[in-house]
Amino acid sequence: MRRYRIAAIPADGIGPEVIAAGLEVLEALETRGLGFSLDVTHFDWGSDYYRANGRMMPEDGPERLKGFDAIYFGAVGAPDVPDHVTLWGLRLPICQGFDQYANVRPTKILPGIRAPLAGIGPGDLDWVIVRENSEGEYSGNGGRVHRGLPEEVATEVSVFTRVGVARIMRYAFRLARSRPRRLLTVVTKSNAQRHGMVMWDEIAAEVAREFPDVTWDKMLVDAMTTRMVLKPRSLDTIVATNLHADILSDLAGALAGSLGVAPTANIDPERRYPSMFEPIHGSAFDIVGKGIANPVASFWTGAQMLEHLGEPDAAARLLRAVEQVCAAGVMTPDVGGSATTREVTDAVVDAIRGAND
Ligand code: IPM
Ligand code: MG
Numbered sequence: 001m002r003r004y005r006i007a008a009i010p011a012d013g014i015g016p017e018v019i020a021a022g023l024e025v026l027e028a029l030e031t032r033g034l035g036f037s038l039d040v041t042h043f044d045w046g047s048d049y050y051r052a053n054g055r056m057m058p059e060d061g062p063e064r065l066k067g068f069d070a071i072y073f074g075a076v077g078a079p080d081v082p083d084h085v086t087l088w089g090l091r092l093p094i095c096q097g098f099d100q101y102a103n104v105r106p107t108k109i110l111p112g113i114r115a116p117l118a119g120i121g122p123g124d125l126d127w128v129i130v131r132e133n134s135e136g137e138y139s140g141n142g143g144r145v146h147r148g149l150p151e152e153v154a155t156e157v158s159v160f161t162r163v164g165v166a167r168i169m170r171y172a173f174r175l176a177r178s179r180p181r182r183l184l185t186v187v188t189k190s191n192a193q194r195h196g197m198v199m200w201d202e203i204a205a206e207v208a209r210e211f212p213d214v215t216w217d218k219m220l221v222d223a224m225t226t227r228m229v230l231k232p233r234s235l236d237t238i239v240a241t242n243l244h245a246d247i248l249s250d251l252a253g254a255l256a257g258s259l260g261v262a263p264t265a266n267i268d269p270e271r272r273y274p275s276m277f278e279p280i281h282g283s284a285f286d287i288v289g290k291g292i293a294n295p296v297a298s299f300w301t302g303a304q305m306l307e308h309l310g311e312p313d314a315a316a317r318l319l320r321a322v323e324q325v326c327a328a329g330v331m332t333p334d335v336g337g338s339a340t341t342r343e344v345t346d347a348v349v350d351a352i353r354g355a356n357d
Contacts, residue, residue, distance in 0.1 A: 002036040004309050007068040011046030011090065013283020014293035015074020021295035021345040022072065022302045028349040029314050036311050045090060047078035056089030062097045065274060070305050073278035079285055095133060098273035100266035102171045103131035107252040107262060111327035113335050115257035117232065125232045125256055130172040131245030133266060135164045138242040160196035165203045171269050172239035173211040179237060184216040187224050187240035225251060260294045260334045263301030267308060277305040291340045294332040296322060299348060321351035
């Protein structure tokens, strides 16, 4: 039996509801006799913990997570705690401390979900965006001088390192190679930004030589937005900087019909540390406790977690079950259905139990 130790951090808002739902479907998969089991430990960190203790997690939080195989994360954010506290107090220290430099964001149109592009449905849009997750525009490099004076200056300096770019590029080429179309689009802005972005282009061309079986092209980020809308079928795997991919992944979510079902994986490809899997949607406190949170993103990121742990069959089964349930119209109100979190979860559990493959 392959055993994996999972740290569950449901945290804020609808996080606890969708993580509980996700753990139920993961349990249903475990009982299918696929040869693995998950040993889940819960951590009550987040905004409630902050209100009681003045910090989002204990000082030795990262140390306590180190020995786990993966982290299953809900959401952070609360109406009465500033965003920079919740974000920099829990999620970002985990991403950065564990050098989870590859942020992987799959997008596709799930059956039964209405997507906004005319004539584009399930099968026409199946992308994975690889976001550089450790440097670039999010490096925190910069400062402000002469605060409040007319001559105040603020800088926000992007940092691109050869090591950082080469490793994300290699990750993206490898991922592209593992997908049927073997197609990668490298996004930069090397016409206007002539240092870091030109280095991205150069490193892309160098790394591409290691992957002669991957077809790749380059796009400027502005032109990329139009290509995503006008020629969605022409794209497959996409790699971009931290900020560019942040923006493109929201567009991708909208084009697939809902950001509410989108998952994300924060991966340390070298496996020195646990990787972290989470829904993109955030804490959504307006619907907390109503029982209508969409659990699909947490199921989908659960599948990403299984894939990363080396259980691709279980991951594929989970995704198939989710697609089946969506196709049958069992969906929460945010994607046009009338089902509750409970009903969607039960339907996915039933689909997993009923599958005869
Ligand atoms: C995301 C989010 C975050 C980001 C915010 C909450 C800082 O937009 O995960 O895409 O920009 O990284
Ligand atoms: Mg974002």
